[in-house]
Amino acid sequence: MPADQVIADGRVSRVDRGMCDVLTSRGTVRAQWGPDILHAVRQDPAALPSVGDEVLLETQGDQIWLTHVVPRRNAVTRASVAPGSSHQQVLAANIDVLAICEPCQPTPAEGRIERLLALAWESASHPAVLLTKADLSPDLAGTVESISRLALGASVIAVSTPDGIGLDEVQELTTAGQALALLGPSGAGKSTIVNALLGSEAMPTSHVRDDGKGRHTTAHRELVQLDDGSFIIDTPGLRSIGLSTSDGLDQAFADIVELSYGCHFNDCAHETEPGCAVLAAIERGDVPPRRLDSYRKLLREAAYQERRGDARLQAEERARWKSFSRQIKQQTRRNRP
Ligand SMILES: Nc1nc2c(ncn2[C@@H]2O[C@H](COP(=O)(O)OP(=O)(O)OP(=O)(O)O)[C@@H](O)[C@H]2O)c(=O)[nH]1
Ligand SMILES: [Mg+2]
Ligand SMILES: [Zn+2]
Structure with a gap:
């Protein structure tokens, strides 16, 4: 380790291209991505340091490197x-x-x-x-x-x-x-x-x-x-924000989820089914019809994003497999007498 190397920790306060501001106990400093960060980002863009991340910094002379992102709590x-x-x-x-x-x-x-x-x-x-x-x-x-x-x-x-x-x-x-x-x-x-x-x-x-x-x-x-x-x-004003999973919908619409346990059919879509507890609640005026529409819309959107995510994972898996089999072929060719 070079003699002038200092390690500090802090919290990312702002991100620009390839650099960020980090709030430390000694004030705000400007740091550049270290090589490990660049490597991680090439594998997964979500590894890019983000505002709120807890990070480690290394100072070498005038240069401050962001070398490690503490695993995110969320x-x-x-x-x-x-x-x-x-x-x-x-x-x-x-x-x-x-x-x-x-x-x-x-x-x-x-x-x-x-x-x-x-x-x-x-x-x-x-x-x-x-x-x-x-x-x-x-x-x-x-x-x-x-x-x-x-x-x-x-x-x-x-x-x-x-x-x-x-x-x-x-x-x-x-x-x-x-x-x-x-x-x-x-x-x-x-x-x-x-x-x-x-x-x-x-x-x-x-x-x-x-x-x-x-x-x-x-x-x-x-x-x-x-x-x-x-x-x-x-944060800057949001024009649109897409849900990437349906994970939060059950909690956001806990009232509808709770009601649906009372539906006659287990797979009730709350459309025209007899004995639908959700439609009965709408009928009574307990749940506005707008809310059921909103829930349906978000469920559809999240399902679409989840399918896209799965397709991407499959494509990445295929690419990895292709590159692996190419390496094996090259190796086999090289090993031929
Ligand atoms: N009447 C009133 N006006 C407010 C209030 N809060 C903010 N404003 C005004 O609303 C306008 C927009 O406020 P900003 O704080 O810039 O809004 P923002 O959400 O940060 O907007 P973006 O940065 O574009 O996302 C400004 O003119 C504020 O003065 C409030 O409580 N009452
Ligand atoms: Mg603003
Ligand atoms: Zn139902």
Whole structure:
């Protein structure tokens, strides 16, 4: 080991091409991927260090290398948007609480909340729903109540940053060393919440356009540490987020799953079957028909992504086998007398 080599640990706060910022006990440093990282990424793009990753650094002279990523406790991933790719994209790693930000104005998009709740359950981070811009809601109590009904098992918090409402509750979602990631559409007020909790204008925020939709202001995922020692991750507004597995859907739609145990047929599709407990609940007005549609849509989408993932694994397996048999052939040829 060279004499000037120093090893430190930290948490990735921002990723750029081939480099990242890492928050260490001595402040933020800029590090480059070490050779082991590059090798791992060639095998699996999900091995690319991501915001929230706990990492080891090695300093040699002026150069800081990121040499090791501590195995992730969990990761928030989405189906890759790249055409032809079925890899998952890691949005953030080691997330304790996934805060789904949905503005009260225009009315909260229930389907989008359900989708992100499934993503949170799938990633094994605890979900919270932040109903942002609460000051603009014409019926805040009604909105909180209706969203609480669909956000089973999640805390639902109304937040208004200009009025300072809900911010303490958001801060209390995590304790020192834990990480909270904010996810939601552009203009929801994610960066404004980070700035309010930080007590500084560290994150750029924007003005909403006339049509009420936000312009994309935040361009990078970024982790910052709050005074209480917890971490908060700001992310760019999401246009679309694909589920890569169906793993979180049973929890996100626990009410429908629970009801389906009462269906007459074990394989009931809750369409026209007699003795369907889900349809009976819809009939009674206990479950909105929209919610069953949303569940079906997400199940179909996740099944498609899972099939794509399987096809990719099979293709990789075939490629490995081809290269192996080529090596064997070459070896046999070489060994011929
Ligand atoms: N009325 C009201 N406006 C808010 C609130 N929070 C944020 N805003 C405004 O909403 C606009 C968008 O806020 P941002 O924090 O930039 O939104 P963002 O979610 O970070 O958007 P992206 O970075 O594009 O994803 C800004 O003009 C904020 O001032 C709020 O609680 N109430
Ligand atoms: Mg932002
Ligand atoms: Zn049924």
